[in-house]
Amino acid sequence: MTAAFASNGRLCVGIDPHDGLLAAWGLPVSASGVRDFGLRVVEATTGAAGIVKPQVAFFERFGSAGFAALEEVIAAARAAGLLVIGDVKRGEIGSSMPGYAGAWLEVGGPLEVDALTLNPYLGVADLADTFAAAARVGKGAFVLAATSNPAGASVQAARTADGRPVSRRVLDDVADWNATTGDPFGPIGVVIGATVDLAAAGLGDVARPLPVLAPGFGHQGADTARAREIYGNLSEGVIVSESRSLLSSGPTGIAHAISERAAEVRGTL
Numbered sequence: 001m002t003a004a005f006a007s008n009g010r011l012c013v014g015i016d017p018h019d020g021l022l023a024a025w026g027l028p029v030s031a032s033g034v035r036d037f038g039l040r041v042v043e044a045t046t047g048a049a050g051i052v053k054p055q056v057a058f059f060e061r062f063g064s065a066g067f068a069a070l071e072e073v074i075a076a077a078r079a080a081g082l083l084v085i086g087d088v089k090r091g092e093i094g095s096s097m098p099g100y101a102g103a104w105l106e107v108g109g110p111l112e113v114d115a116l117t118l119n120p121y122l123g124v125a126d127l128a129d130t131f132a133a134a135a136r137v138g139k140g141a142f143v144l145a146a147t148s149n150p151a152g153a154s155v156q157a158a159r160t161a162d163g164r165p166v167s168r169r170v171l172d173d174v175a176d177w178n179a180t181t182g183d184p185f186g187p188i189g190v191v192i193g194a195t196v197d198l199a200a201a202g203l204g205d206v207a208r209p210l211p212v213l214a215p216g217f218g219h220q221g222a223d224t225a226r227a228r229e230i231y232g233n234l235s236e237g238v239i240v241s242e243s244r245s246l247l248s249s250g251p252t253g254i255a256h257a258i259s260e261r262a263a264e265v266r267g268t269l
């Protein structure tokens with residue numbers, strides 16, 4: 001992860017082709033529209049930032065044509081040297097997880113990404129084989145711990161039997177798993193929204209560093225300039241992720257917007 005930060009930086013550009021953005025970019029709300037949108041974002045990111053995160057939901061809605069579009073976008077990003085985080089938010093009982101691991105982590109597979117987002121609602125232990133599958137091929141995953149949406153706290157701030165909030169238990173389980181690999185700083189990270197009050201979520205005093213995918217900046221209200229202040233101890237692992245705040249610059253303005261934000265992230269983190 002340290003090497004990835006050095007080569008690809010710590011700004012992640014979200015590829016979220018909302019209907020309104022497609023219209024603003026002069027693209028149809030269709031599989032070809034999301035394909036062209038994704039390819040243009042990849043082109044704009046190349047040379048300006050090093051990580052992209054396609055939001056699979058916006059592709060999946062077009063069925064097989066949407067997945068074909070996503071395959072093209074992922075392939076173009078990887079060919080350009082960008083790291084790709086598949087925002088798929090998958091999570092299943094352990095016996096079904098190999099299906100997802102095969103889909104997103106298999107080397108040479110059509111949807112191969114460098115890391116994917118995982119939902120721990122069925123228990124972090126049932127994700128462990130997927131963590132191992134990722135680690136074996138030099139990939140990673142980000143497990144939802146404290147999400148940026150206000151509704152998330154209703155579950156994530158609840159206390160587990162030992163008194164820890166769910167969000168803290170998820171983070172601790174991920175950090176414990178990383179420790180077994182001999183590389184405590186990854187390969188598995190957590191998602192913590194920048195809109196979250198870390199102290200209230202039981203995350204204010206984490207002593208072990210780990211990768212943190214950090215959405216919630218820009219459109220959802222958090223200020224990128226405050227990233228270090230928001231994440232405190234966890235700042236060393238933070239990847240700032242922004243979608244609409246960059247994508248709304250339009251096809252002609254986005255490359256410049258990404259460059260500026262990347263410089264801001266470098267200066268802040």
Ligand SMILES: O=C(O)c1cc(=O)[nH]c(=O)n1[C@@H]1O[C@H](COP(=O)(O)O)[C@@H](O)[C@H]1O
Binds near residue numbers: 243245
């Ligand atoms: O896993 C994510 O990326 C994610 C987690 C979270 O807690 N909050 C969150 O907004 N996201 C994703 O990050 C993106 C945020 O987009 P913007 O609000 O437009 O920057 C969306 O694709 C969300 O699904």
